[in-house]
Amino acid sequence: MSAITRPGLAPAQGPSAPAPMAPAPAPAPAPAPAPAPATVAGPVTQVRVVRAEWTKLLALRSTRWCGLTAAVLIVGLGAAIAGSGTAYHVSAGNTAANGVSVALLGVLFAQLVLGLVGVLAFSGEYGTGMIRATLAVVPSRLPVLWAKVIVLVGLVLPVTMLCAFADFFAAAAIESSRGGSVLSLTDPGVLRTVVGSSLYLTVVVVIGLALGALFRRTAAGLSVFAAVFFVIPVSVGALPQNIRGFAPYLPSNAGGALWGSPLGTAHALSPWTGFACLCGYAVVLTALAAWQLRRRDA
Numbered sequence: 001m002s003a004i005t006r007p008g009l010a011p012a013q014g015p016s017a018p019a020p021m022a023p024a025p026a027p028a029p030a031p032a033p034a035p036a037p038a039t040v041a042g043p044v045t046q047v048r049v050v051r052a053e054w055t056k057l058l059a060l061r062s063t064r065w066c067g068l069t070a071a072v073l074i075v076g077l078g079a080a081i082a083g084s085g086t087a088y089h090v091s092a093g094n095t096a097a098n099g100v101s102v103a104l105l106g107v108l109f110a111q112l113v114l115g116l117v118g119v120l121a122f123s124g125e126y127g128t129g130m131i132r133a134t135l136a137v138v139p140s141r142l143p144v145l146w147a148k149v150i151v152l153v154g155l156v157l158p159v160t161m162l163c164a165f166a167d168f169f170a171a172a173a174i175e176s177s178r179g180g181s182v183l184s185l186t187d188p189g190v191l192r193t194v195v196g197s198s199l200y201l202t203v204v205v206v207i208g209l210a211l212g213a214l215f216r217r218t219a220a221g222l223s224v225f226a227a228v229f230f231v232i233p234v235s236v237g238a239l240p241q242n243i244r245g246f247a248p249y250l251p252s253n254a255g256g257a258l259w260g261s262p263l264g265t266a267h268a269l270s271p272w273t274g275f276a277c278l279c280g281y282a283v284v285l286t287a288l289a290a291w292q293l294r295r296r297d298a
Contacts, residue, residue, distance in 0.1 A: 044138055049147040057121065057151050066117045067159060070110040070201075074163040075170060077106035082171035087180030096181070097189030101260030103171035104164065107197045108261065111204045111229055111252075114156060118208025119221040121148050122289075126216040141293050148209055149286065156205045161198040168194050189260075192271060196258035199275065203255060203282050204229065210285035214292060228252070233263050254278045 057063055081103055082088075088099040125131040138144050168190075172183040185191045211221040229252045236247045247253055247265040256264050257274030269277060 044140075044143070046143050046146065049138055049143045050150050053144070053147040053151045054154075057148075057155065060120070060124070062120060062124075063117060063155075066113050067155075070113045071159070071163045073106040073110040073113065074104070074160070074197075075106070075167045077109070078103040078167035079170045079174060081105055082174040083178070087178040088175050088183075090181040090183075090187075095189065096183050096187035097193045097260060099175070099181070099183060100168060100171070100190050100193045101262065103167060104193070104197050104259060105262060106167070107164075107201060107259065108230075108263065110160075111201060112226060114160075114201055114205045115208035115225045115229065116222055117156075118152060118205040118210075119212035119218055119225060121152060121209050122212035123216055123218040123221050124212075127218065142290055145213065145286070145290055145293055149206055152205050152209055153202055157198060157202045160201045161195070164194045164197045193259050196271065196275065200255045200259055200278070203275075203278050204251075206282045207251065207285055210282065210289045213289035214285070236265075248274070249277060251278055251281050254281075 088094065088102075090096050090099065122131075125134060134144055135141055168183075168185070176182050183190065185194070208221070208225055211225050212218070215221040215224065228250070233247075233250055233252045236244060236250070244265070248257075248267055248269050252261065252263060253265055254269055254274040255261075255278035257268045258271045258278075268274065
């Protein structure tokens with residue numbers, strides 16, 4: 001039977017074949033991975049740790065201010081002492097070395113400032129929590145302690161040596177202009193006194209560092225430091241004579257024998273024996289700090 005068509009209508013047709021689908025676009029090639037940035041990381045060596053500690057120490061504002069304060073105390077106070085009172089005249093009882101020791105009186109106050117620098121070098125990191133990052137990078141820990149010692153000695157020794165010589169030349173010029181004796185580095189004991197004051201301050205800052213590592217808190221470390229180097233030596237003079245036998249072996253009195261500290265006792269140690277005693281204190285405290293640093297958590 002033929003299909004009936006109406007005008008204007010196309011005859012019905014069977015199902016048409018599906019139109020062919022366009023091929024799917026090929027996936028875009030993945031971008032090539034960016035080249036890894038070149039790295040300068042290397043093994044943790046003592047030299048690298050020293051560089052890091054040097055950067056950290058100089059970045060602290062307290063280091064600059066304490067260094068400036070110590071310089072003013074050493075040089076400024078020495079010049080002020082030389083310019084006040086009667087002019088100093090060298091005699092059998094007043095040697096040239098004694099006159100220089102008086103001009104270096106500022107060392108007594110500068111040691112407190114430099115002791116603070118030493119204590120803060122460790123206690124400051126414990127206070128801020130930075131010590132955890134430091135020890136995570138240097139898991140063996142002891143290179144951090146050695147680096148701090150090297151950095152502090154490398155900073156304090158030349159600075160205090162320069163200040164000690166500047167103090168000597170300033171005091172000598174002032175005394176000479178006021179009619180006093182002409183002081184020279186070639187006078188007996190003078191060069192040892194000038195150089196000894198710098199060596200003394202250098203060992204003192206190492207002791208401050210060890211105390212900061214042991215106590216881990218600035219207030220505690222600085223309190224012990226001030227008691228040992230200032231309060232106890234002054235208080236010993238009030239004790240009966242028969243129990244003052246330990247006084248020459250106090251750190252400040254032993255080290256002060258090298259540069260003629262005015263707080264020295266009547267039976268002071270010889271200059272280099274006293275300095276060796278002071279270095280012994282520094283070695284023992286540093287060894288205790290190293291032992292504790294290895295055993296205790298940050």
